[in-house]
Amino acid sequence: MSGFNALQAVENAAGQFEQVMVQREIDQLPAGELLVRVKYSSLNYKDALSASGNRGVTRSFPHTPGIDAAGVVEASAVAEFGVGDEVIVTGYDLGMNTSGGFAQYIRIPAAWALKRPKGLSLREAMLLGxxxxxxxxxxxxxxxxxxxxxxxxxxxxxxxxxxxxxxxxxxxxxxxxxxxxxxxxxxxxxxxxxxxxxxxxxxxxxxxxxxxxxxxxxxxxxxxxxxxxxxxxxxxxxxxxxxxxxxxxxxxxxxxxxxxxxxxxxxxxxVDSVELPLVVKASMWDRLSLQWKLDLEPLVTELGLAELPQAIGRILAGQQVGRVLVNLD
The missing domain is CATH 3.40.50.720 (NAD(P)-binding Rossmann-like Domain)
Structure with missing residues (x-):
């Protein structure tokens, strides 16, 4: 498998943090039962903190932020998920100290993933995130x-x-x-x-x-x-x-x-959504796909990986409005 694109936060020689596009290899990802090809992610305030070197969020760098990811399973070591399953991953350690969703691939524990509810597309799931x-x-x-x-x-x-x-x-x-x-x-x-x-x-x-x-x-x-x-x-x-x-x-x-x-x-x-038991997250995602399904297009800005550094600057400056959807497809 060839390399994939990722946005990494790196510390330069002056001790300042910047975000750079890099090529990574699958074997550089952490261990985990699921390899997921990320289709969409989203930008959150915590991502911006991680990307700017906040060690209360992320301890070591270089690091790929992104606490949200939605994509397709490409390899699975557990019976609960098969190749081709569409999954949503939010919270736990994703994007904090585990390589996150601002990359075309993530590898994670199966206990962090849930199958996409039928009422939501992967894109709609990350409009929410x-x-x-x-x-x-x-x-x-x-x-x-x-x-x-x-x-x-x-x-x-x-x-x-x-x-x-x-x-x-x-x-x-x-x-x-x-x-x-x-x-x-x-x-x-x-x-x-x-x-x-x-x-x-x-x-x-x-x-x-x-x-x-x-x-x-x-x-x-x-x-x-x-x-x-x-x-x-x-x-x-x-x-x-x-x-x-x-x-x-x-x-x-x-x-x-x-x-x-x-x-x-x-x-x-x-209210915490990071360490919430997966069964509770799944129940809320089901509700968001059915009774509470929303039209969020009016508040969404869609960007690619290369445009994220500017958006990270805006969210840290308090200038971001609405949601930022990251398209990695």
Whole structure:
């Protein structure tokens, strides 16, 4: 088998990280039961951190990022998968310390892969990717905690990002009134096109950060940013409502008060899509292929491997809007 294309993050002589296109060989991939020819991947914030040398995500370099991959099995050492099976891989160690989806081939443990649901193409699966899976998990967890469309408007923070934009589409599809928060005022038309009925500025969500509680406003929230914004969201939840937290772009500290919890009975729900048991991921992917199937084309930019370095720069600068689909076909 000839070499294949991959995007690698490398550290140069000056100690700076850059992304370069390289040719790799199959025998350079890590051990694993499945060899997968990657057709599509997607760009996530964690990929950008890995690609820029963040050792909290990736310990050693050169490294191929890409926490998402969808493709076709080319070799299998297990009975559960056969050559030609179409599979989705998201999370676990893919793209972190295991060579990831920004390459035409990956080799992985079979326990990381699930067969493509019949209701989704490989391309549609990567329009969703980790971002779509995370958004769906957030909404599901909120509904399990009692959120309904008549509970009040649902706030989505970081709404122009991958998770946020898909959450806006999903919530609107399910009949919720969606308030979308962003620091990009120029993206109001984009967000309203996705289904947001209300646009809330990032500055507005930071008002009253010194106060222990704020006026009750939200019937639920999907928070993708963390930090003081999440603290203020918790202070603004209606009685008995919940916020699902899945991101940290605004910081990891939670400098708040217990008062919203003990005076209003609100809930802070943590959402992880990385180490989630595969059976739970499979159940959510099935839902995304059927009852929760979404039209995400309006929020997608499709790129090839060679165009990824520019997109990585944009996402690190907070300039990326919507989803970036990576076409490796």
């Amino acid at each position: 980790t971002a779509g899976l995370t958004a769906a998990l957030c909404v599901d967890k909120l509904e399990q905690a009692g959120m309904t469309p008549d509970a009040g408007p649902v706030l989505v923070t970081g709404a122009t990002g991958g998770v946020g934009s898909i959450a806006v589409v999903l919530l609107n599809t399910l009949g919720y009134r969606v308030a979308a928060s962003t620091g990009k005022a120029e993206q109001a038309v984009f967000l309203k096109g996705l289904g947001a009925q209300e646009i809330v500025s990032r500055a507005e969500l930071l008002e009253g950060v010194e106060r222990p509680v704020l006026k009750e406003r939200w019937g639920g929230a999907v928070d993708t940013v963390g930090g003081d914004i999440l603290v203020n969201v918790l202070k603004s939840l209606r009685y008995g409502s919940s916020a699902a937290c899945c991101g940290l772009t605004a910081g990891v500290a939670l400098n708040g008060s217990v008062l919203p919890f003990i005076l209003r009975g609100v809930n802070l729900l943590g």
